[in-house]
Amino acid sequence: MNNQAYIYAPRYMEIGGGSVSGTAAICRRLGVTRPLIVTDPFMKTSRLIDRLTVGLDASGIEYSIFSDTVPDPTDTVVARGAKVLIEGNFDCLIAFGGGSPMDTAKAMNILAAAHRLDPGIHIREFKLPLNADATAVPLIAVPTTAGTGSEVTRFTVVTDTVNNEKMLISGLAALPVAAIVDFELTMTVPPRVTADTGLDAFVHALEAFVSRRANAHSDLFARSGLSLIGHHLRRAYAEPGDRLAREAMMLGATHAGIACSIAPVALVHAMARPIGAHFHVSHGMSNAMMLPVVTEYSLPSALDKYAEASRIAGFARSEMDDETASRTLVEMLQRLNRELSVPSPRNYGISPTEWQRLLPLMADQALASSSPYNNPRIPARGDIVALYQASYG
Ligand SMILES: NC(=O)c1ccc[n+]([C@@H]2O[C@H](COP(=O)([O-])OP(=O)(O)OC[C@H]3O[C@@H](n4cnc5c(N)ncnc54)[C@H](O)[C@@H]3O)[C@@H](O)[C@H]2O)c1
Ligand SMILES: [Fe+2]
CATH class of the missing domain: 1.20.1090.10 (Dehydroquinate synthase-like - alpha domain)
Known part of the structure; x- marks a missing residue:
């Protein structure tokens, strides 16, 4: 057992049935007004995402949706998403889905921050043992599977399509600022x-x-x-x-x-x-x-x-x-x-x-x-x- 401890957790967590409806309030508290929602195609077509967007609409928060994520995020999707984040002038990311959309959003955030210094940088530059600590914008994570815990971890896993390696990336930048843990979103999981x-x-x-x-x-x-x-x-x-x-x-x-x-x-x-x-x-x-x-x-x-x-x-x-x-x-x-x-x-x-x-x-x-x-x-x-x-x- 180690005596020395490093504790990592989001700055804010909201836990309980229906808590997704509080996302707009969290955006206000963080002072953000233009989120990019990162999700997967199923969430969009199944309309599960409406539980999130209905509250944002009611609060007059203008958002866009990036739903091109794939199971087990790849470097290519992350690069595409980072481009959308940079070019869209967004001030916040909301990851909505299982571990794949959450990890994609985290990696997009890391890449977008690094892009300011080096526009040609690849996400593999951040794999362990490096620490990825700098983010572009605050990230709010809303899990829809009871699994990865990515909403509270300081990790993201991205596949390098050159050699099929699942790269582990770790650091404060991968840790969401806020996590909204609403079990009602998991009721449809097969x-x-x-x-x-x-x-x-x-x-x-x-x-x-x-x-x-x-x-x-x-x-x-x-x-x-x-x-x-x-x-x-x-x-x-x-x-x-x-x-x-x-x-x-x-x-x-x-x-x-x-x-x-x-x-x-x-x-x-x-x-x-x-x-x-x-x-x-x-x-x-x-x-x-x-x-x-x-x-x-x-x-x-x-x-x-x-x-x-x-x-x-x-x-x-x-x-x-x-x-x-x-x-x-x-x-x-x-x-x-x-x-x-x-x-x-x-x-x-x-x-x-x-x-x-x-x-x-x-x-x-x-x-x-x-x-x-x-x-x-x-x-x-x-x-x-x-x-x-x-x-x-
Ligand atoms: N960052 C971390 O700390 C961490 C930890 C463990 C795993 N991971 C990563 O997470 C990824 C796996 O995430 P996952 O297991 O959540 O799978 P996933 O995000 O790929 O989702 C699996 C499937 O479930 C569907 N789904 C998600 N929510 C649903 C819902 N509410 N109703 C119906 N269908 C739903 C998705 O559309 C998808 O088809 C992997 O890439 C893995 O490496 C990350
Ligand atoms: Fe895991």
Whole structure:
């Protein structure tokens, strides 16, 4: 446990059903009048975005919408969006959607700020270990999935289309100024997305809890995330209309996001990113594919923490000793994947030859991301290769 703590969180958070209607008031408090809304095509056509724009219209706030975002944001979309932001003379960004629109807006903001000094700059110039701290405008984040926690994190993930690398970009510029966390926006999320995003949030809570960079503050939020998600994910998946489950999942995802913004994610995410980038598996699902094997591998280095996580999530009974409770965690994670229909890489349709061919590159990319060094058990390259092989199916 670290005594020294760095705590990152938005300046303002509004949490609760219907809170999206307060966005115009937040714009007024921030003194902004011309937002660019960043969202995805589904949000626009499904009219979910009306819940946001109706309040802006009523307040006479003039906005534009950039809805060309793609799942797992790319450098090219980010560059296009940054151009719109710069040329439109906007004074604020409102990210509305899942992690993909939120991360796109964050990266657009970083690129637009840098553009003032160097108009030719590429977003890859900001990937870790650099800190991206300068923004062009304040960013308000409104999540519509209970998953990434991007509304409260200091990270954005952007795919480099030159080499298919999912680049992790970190810094104060990626941290929204305000987050509006309204679970009612998630009531329409279909079961597959509920499962994938919910599992992503669970991994944030678990990896923050066992992280080598954990401290008393990240533990507080990680415990809350583990409990809320552990007890409500299956219900939100099976009963999409269950408001209690949706509300718990949304809060759990936000708390897990705060936890992993303080104590960053570890080996599960490191190994999931290359799977997402090369095989276009969704972020949450690729994490879930790796979760049981990486947890089993990491257990011996933080048995007490894994055991406590297992109890908090409602997987292990309170009287179980650490060894049994942590073994139960692995079994329950395997079961959760079955119940939530998470396929193995093989069952997802990834051919064994492609898996083997890309394995060395994926292992290199996982190591290069620096996330493995947050893991309780730090892997050698050979361990990563073996874990990819064990997870295949
Ligand atoms: N910045 C961070 O801290 C952080 C953390 C984890 C993941 N990420 C990134 O987030 C991205 C994934 O985000 P995601 O999992 O939220 O997926 P997403 O944003 O790609 O959305 C997944 C799908 O769900 C749909 N959807 C979203 N909200 C909906 C709603 N209310 N009703 C119906 N459908 C809805 C979207 O249109 C899309 O088709 C990845 O790029 C990942 O790398 C970022
Ligand atoms: Fe994640």
